[in-house]
Amino acid sequence: MQNTSLQLNQLGQLKHFLDVEGLSKELLTEILDTADSFISVGKQQVKKVPLLRGTTVVNLFFEASTRTRTTFELAAKRLSADVINMNISTSATSKGESLMDMLRNLEAMDADMFVVRHENSGAPHFIAEYVTPNVAVVNAGDGRHAHPTQAMLDMATIRRHKGDFENLSVAIVGDIMHSRVARSQIHALKILGAKEIRLISPETLLPPFIENLGATVYHDMRDGVADVDVVIMLRLQKERMQSALLPSEQEFFNLYGLTETKLKLAKSDAIIMHPGPINRGVEIQSEVADCDRSVILNQVNYGIAVRMAIMSMAMAGQNQSSLSSISDKGGEK
Amino acid sequence: MQNTSLQLNQLGQLKHFLDVEGLSKELLTEILDTADSFISVGKQQVKKVPLLRGTTVVNLFFEASTRTRTTFELAAKRLSADVINMNISTSATSKGESLMDMLRNLEAMDADMFVVRHENSGAPHFIAEYVTPNVAVVNAGDGRHAHPTQAMLDMATIRRHKGDFENLSVAIVGDIMHSRVARSQIHALKILGAKEIRLISPETLLPPFIENLGATVYHDMRDGVADVDVVIMLRLQKERMQSALLPSEQEFFNLYGLTETKLKLAKSDAIIMHPGPINRGVEIQSEVADCDRSVILNQVNYGIAVRMAIMSMAMAGQNQSSLSSISDKGGEK
């Protein structure tokens, strides 16, 4: 369990947040419980707690994503941290300065946390393990590998609307192969003990050996959504269309789009989720996205609270960890 | 008076600020009085009041304007708000996500205020009415329609230098047709009871039916500025030159540029205003822009205070409004 030891300090507390894989049910539950306490913060007139006051959070986005960056920026500011945004094109770092030198410079400026999005799988792990182990690293999406804060906000949404995971059937629908979100969701659902995970996807959009993850594969969406409690639609990357992995948008919608008709096959109180942004009429019918059972905007709302929880927990665990190592070594760095 | 009901809560307080049209003299005066109290904040060593502490202001600029964005950012920070800047090219939103979905996502992140600049007239109204009515919307300039915070800072400038509006003759000079500033100024001056509003412009740069607004049109600038108390020069959009609505820059300056000679025709204590940025030697002689009677930099200074006033009033009115609707409906959104 390489991830576990990298993510936890010697007391078993989170000090980086890179991946849900390998984390315990207790730890994921602690994140969800902490997030619950932050959801009320967003409803207050003064939406601020002083937990990260005087700490420096650097948003390192090697892949542009205004949306995800904004959620982390808001979460950090509501924790009273100072935030520095850096949008780094990989070409720019290769030109002047190595990525490692740049990160070590930011560490030398006493940065406390890096929120990292990178198009290469494993980049946040590499940074946490080899480059700046004393800076708390939070993975904001790496390649096709993981998007663990998204998965945790999805878990928060399911728990708040459906309660315990043990009796739940959850269907994940769409482009599983290219989705870091799906990968992280499957791990989180397994750890939290979901009764059944169904993956609904055309053969061409399934990764190999997917059954090893403990999920059941469906190619027919009608069979797949039958009697489920939760339907998670994935965003369709339209670029896949060109690469011939997919038929036309219209045909995809007919086969795998969530319509009112198909939704009737799920449980009558099933909730509908989507990580956003939505392609209306491609993976989801517009009316379904906006209906009462859609919790898509709740996901966004809980997303701030979940990120506040993860950031404050990782910072606390990292500080705990540094305190111990300072008492070991002493002296000025 | 559709604007009025959209902008005010059930207690008659501002909850959005979209347009001066339809607002009462009392409300505009309240804005000016509140702004007066903030002007002193800018002179303190600690230029900060905690009125918006813990609230989230999102600057949504669909049309680039570093200058206007900076004034709103400063105003929000001096009110202790957290500020998120989003420069959105309209093409980007059309590609991935509908504008409405993006705004509802920001609302779901518990954003409290949107400061909106958009190239389409009516965009801020549309957002306030149909998209996110519970987020306070401030219009930072929409198409050719309105630029109400600019108009209010102009009114603050006039009142601080000239006192009551009832005895004042105000001349607005230049490209009236394309100016959202002029349109908002005319409404504000009418509401506040200015004695006389003169519009000085070539025929080609006047909108049709302009006389209905209650202003007098002059084509000869010498007649137009005679004995006025206030001369407001408009910025000339140089793009108009190419579209053949205008003669050469030099000819425009000769006919409608404010020179020392023409200024002599106004009252001896007339003040000179301009929304900026100035085109020196096009709409105004450089010496006139910098002379003692120019209050152009005062306008910029009061601009921060006026925006602080509007932002804090709209936030308070919106909160008041939400409180009532929560007690009506109850429950979690």
Add this chain to the structure above:
Amino acid sequence: MQNTSLQLNQLGQLKHFLDVEGLSKELLTEILDTADSFISVGKQQVKKVPLLRGTTVVNLFFEASTRTRTTFELAAKRLSADVINMNISTSATSKGESLMDMLRNLEAMDADMFVVRHENSGAPHFIAEYVTPNVAVVNAGDGRHAHPTQAMLDMATIRRHKGDFENLSVAIVGDIMHSRVARSQIHALKILGAKEIRLISPETLLPPFIENLGATVYHDMRDGVADVDVVIMLRLQKERMQSALLPSEQEFFNLYGLTETKLKLAKSDAIIMHPGPINRGVEIQSEVADCDRSVILNQVNYGIAVRMAIMSMAMAGQNQSSLSSISDKGGEK
């Protein structure tokens, strides 16, 4: 001593920081002492002091530099200031608005400090002298002229690792001619009383009349580094290669790159410095950059503290200066 009178108020306190040239040993020592007190702030869990709370710092970068801008932004935020970042392409200002009008607008918004980087030598001086004398101006690098905050962080690094300057031999190696860093370092070392300053460079990369600065020139690096206490490597601007001032990168490295072999000629406890970003294998061998005697990351760390010191001192001196002039003149501006 034009610089001195421009940089100091009537009490001899710093009110702008434009150049180390002309400042006294006492003042530079005061900066270093103040910086020492801020280094501990970066080690605290709450890395914030309220010295600049409620003041507005505007980063005016006419030349892009994410790295330097980030250090000033962090320094300002740790002093609790509000920071506005403006990246201004010179073409943009020439188009719409003159630079002077733009700066006076920012001053009218009650900005307290401009941090200025500009590709033209003397731009920050011009702003401080003629445009906005009542706004504290800090030079963040102007043309080939000066980079005084970098020089002061270098002095802080030397003093913390080597103690007093009086017994030190310091070698500066590389492209002296194009380096604003070298120019500022030489002045600072002279003022602080360094025993010996050596400039090691090919003839083509030396400015004319360099000996007048009181430094000794070496063309052979082996002679130059012999028995020095401090080796400062300069960054090689690769653009120089094309302009035929330089042989190949490889040949430059052979002649003027810092290798383990050449380093052996310096004192056994000599420290190695570099303003960053490093070109590994061009001006410095990778192993040397990362060895125990390299204090390159310490420079980055002290850089925040030194900028906090300079910013807080200049703000205090400027306020002192304004207080006096207000009591002279009185009234509203």
